[in-house]
Amino acid sequence: MNRNPFRNLDVGIILMIIIFMGISTLLIYSSTHQNPSYNNFYIKNLINYFIGFIFLFTLFFISNSFLKKYSYWLYIGGISSLILVSIFGDEVNGAKSWFNIPIINFSFQPAELMKIFLIMALAKQIETSLANSVNLTTTNVFYILCIFFPPTILVILQPDLGNAVVYMVILLVVLWVGNLKYKVFSFILSIIIIFVTLFPFVFNKYNDEIKTTLSDYHLSHWYSRINTFINPNDASDDAKYQVKMSTIAIGSGALFGDGFLKGDTTQTGRVPYTYSDSIFAVLGEEFGFVGSSLLLLLYLYLIYRIILIGQECSKDIYNAVIIVGICGMFLFQIFENIGMLIGLMPLTGITLPFVSYGGSSLIINMICIGLILQINKTVREN
Template sequence: MRQEQNNIFAGIDWLLVILFTILVCFGWLNIYSASKTNEDIELLSFSTKYGKQLIFICLTIPLIIIILFFNSKFYEKFSSVLYIISLVSLVGLFVFGKTINGATSWYNFGVLGLQPSEFVKAFTALAVAKLLSDRQYNFKLIKNQIKAFVIIFTPAFLITMQPDVGSALIYLAFFFVLHREGLTLNYITLGTLVIVLFVLTILFGTSWVLVSLFLLITIFTIYITYKGGKHFIRFNWHKIIAVYAIVAIFILGTGFAYNNVFKQHHRDRFEVLLGLKKDNQGIGYNSHQSELTISSGGLSGKGFLKGDLTQGDFVPEQHTDYIFSVIGEEWGFFGSSLVIILFMLMMYRVIYLAETHANKFGRIYGYSLASILFFHVVVNVGMVIGLLPTVGIPLPFFSYGGSSLWGFTILLFIFIRLDAHKNYDW
């Protein structure tokens, strides 16, 4: 057993490694297609996007070896330290960070820029796993739930302040993990209601929603009161009025924030998404071009490097957040479906392996990994096909960028290391 532990490749799940390799390689092919020029340039060159990405991919090999070098107890024991260091890296951006596209999210090291928010996800997952796996931790207690929320939303708050709302939204994925560990559906239900009220307020206005809500509550109360004929049901009117007052304050706050706090380009994105405004030449240009590019691919696609819209650079920043549109045009519906299936297989495999862990730490971390992957894929693909607003969330292993690639590599291979050691007696 000890000899097996000294072999860093012993016990690792090769199916996950194979899926990782396929996704990364296929991702690079699409980055190459989206950023290829007519000039004959070496592949391993920082002068092109695909050259940089290939260097980033090569550098994942020593990164993976370093991750596998440490045993599972290292990640469990030092999870809090790694989490604190990651928070410090986010705070440091406000002093040493570089502002790109209006967000101070990067450290600049000459030819290399690092976005710490891409790495913090893994260390937050470790911290959540450490907290929830503590034998003395009772998740049913409100104070313990608050501890978990603080761990999750502290980095989300710091990322929002950069501002990078898209990356901060990813931390909502941890609610899937908390639900798996015993958190009631009340929180998710409440969150869903908040989103519904937010959308309705934007669509129909504050006054309409307030009046409609008042009428619904009144009708429902009268119906329940007289249901059953002679059996009169007494209501606590104070509670009903209090609930309505809280909801009304939220609706009024939403209307005020939307009109006075949100910037115009934020309002434009929501209005384009909800069909209140059509702006295919302005704020909705990227999404519109992306939809056209994907639909032009048909069932089987136009072929590698044969996508005229991709080669004509019709979709801005196509090699990053809109990389899925390259897949849709050149590989068609079949290729796009294959990518989705590969992601589903990876998530299913992670959940399956997580459920085999006797140690709660490994199981909770595995669910964190699967939830983050799920959230990234759903939001990114939904954004590219026009179902969700543009929020700047990359497609794992596909979108251009060393920080994104390395962040997901760390996230995945820490789990692979935890899984490889799950049967070892430490």
């Protein structure tokens, strides 16, 4: 008798993704139904979810050893795509980071795909490094940085600040799980804390010089977003408009919200990018504090389930690093997206996982879930 091929599938995580799909579709419909140019985005979102589920289940059935074997090759493919998009890609919002596929009317962002390839390559390198050592050595860290810097530099040159920051977060969390010596990790973390603390003072002291330099390299939007975050009162009206209107929308939702399709601020087009970057503002205004809290609880439960899987494979370095890398990536993107809408974080254009409209980001997130489910299956089978 054939055994059920789905016997080791974590149904709980699948149900979570289906719930996210429903929430995402409702919010995207709410934010676009009055605009003829975007009123089919909720349908496209469902199609993207369908494609994402295909990738998810495909990865679920691929062997763990196969993925491990080709981690470096996938990484090289990701680097190649970043190079190609810098030459042949389409420019959107000042960043040359998209491939447009006109036949199927689909735009793809290689920097999104590079997230998972980077995690896999780092996991493979850390596993190799720890084969003969309890802790990562200086030489090991050098090899890890050799993997980290090429995609990060290529993404910065596009320029895409948001994904570059995500890569940095991925590096930090995988170094932590990779048994980097406590003193070394503490030293790196201290440097980051000192940099973050001093950066606002340095930025304000050399404000004009930084503005001129970034403008020379066509990075004016970087300056605008950083200046809006550090000096919200001095920023231009255009620069702080998204944060201001998003905060108003979220605050006006009060406890239970204004109701579905009844958000005064988001329904009248006063909040930009409500279907993507600012979709949490739609949730806050229409469903209030209760609706926003329920979404955050769903995220926490998803992260909790992922952590449980990570604990089960803690002795398998490769899989453990992948789990922690994906978990760290999700947590940062959630915090950054919501934080930037209420002024706690700078604007970066990072989407809200599984909720914001965006084919590339959604499909990559689904691939990440597929990897997690595949690792969980491997652990249960062994």
